[in-house]
Amino acid sequence: MVFVFDLDDTICETDAYSEYYINKFFKENNWNYQQIAKVTRFAEAKFNWPNEMAKAWYKKYGDEMMLEFSCKKDAIKTINTLYDNGHKIIIATARNYDWHSNPEEITLQWLKNVGLKVSKVYIGRVDKEIVCENEKADFFIDDDISITKKVSEVLNGKGKQAFLMNSDFNQTQECPSNVKRVSGFKQLMTEISKYTDELKK
Ligand SMILES: [Mg+2]
Known part of the structure; x- marks a missing residue:
């Protein structure tokens, strides 16, 4: 079959791990974007950052993060x-x-x-x-x-x-x-x- x-x-497990990683990088970069939702279709939509910034972050760190997904x-x-x-x-x-x-x-x-x-x-x-x-x-x-x-x-x-x-x-x-x-x-x-x-x- x-x-x-x-x-x-x-x-x-993508969404939960991505959220963890977003928070980690906010801290590392001293960014003050706030979490505005607990549950969204994609992890980046949980935060009040501009889409271009979320995209740039994903481009930079997404590969590393994806290799760690459980x-x-x-x-x-x-x-x-x-x-x-x-x-x-x-x-x-x-x-x-x-x-x-x-x-x-x-x-x-x-x-x-x-x-x-x-x-x-x-x-x-x-x-x-x-x-x-x-x-x-x-x-x-x-x-x-x-x-x-x-x-x-x-x-x-x-x-x-x-x-x-x-x-x-x-x-x-x-x-x-x-x-x-x-x-x-x-x-x-x-x-x-x-x-x-x-x-x-
Ligand atoms: Mg899916």
Whole structure:
């Protein structure tokens, strides 16, 4: 079967770690930007700094930070087991050169560092619904509500499903009707095993 996974805040802990790093660099630079929100779609929006400044910061420190991201509980074990059992594991991340200095090299290095087994990686401004169509995905997992909704519309056919991975941001948002919300990788596997006998073993 074909699995397409998002990376940030689906497999790795991006938002919380980014917030920590933003605060760290505010301190180092004696910047006085204030935190104006606790939960936003992206960490930089939690602070009252100009977008250009946030972008410049990310360009400078984002690569270093991304290499330090930790994985969500059971992510590696779950995905590597699927891979070892012959399933196709595709990563589709929207990391791009607008915000990142070196998204491709850093992402591939991080995957190697954490030991995640993957069949294919899409990095950049790719439409994930097109990736899922082209790759004939069976399952799609992402923390973004609008993306999971779009993908769910192309995952036609019995036994195919888009999942919304719980995050601080999306947990207060409504999950689209044909998308299933999961709290983590353990629940994801329980849900997926309902679709296929192959995964019940
Ligand atoms: Mg994400």
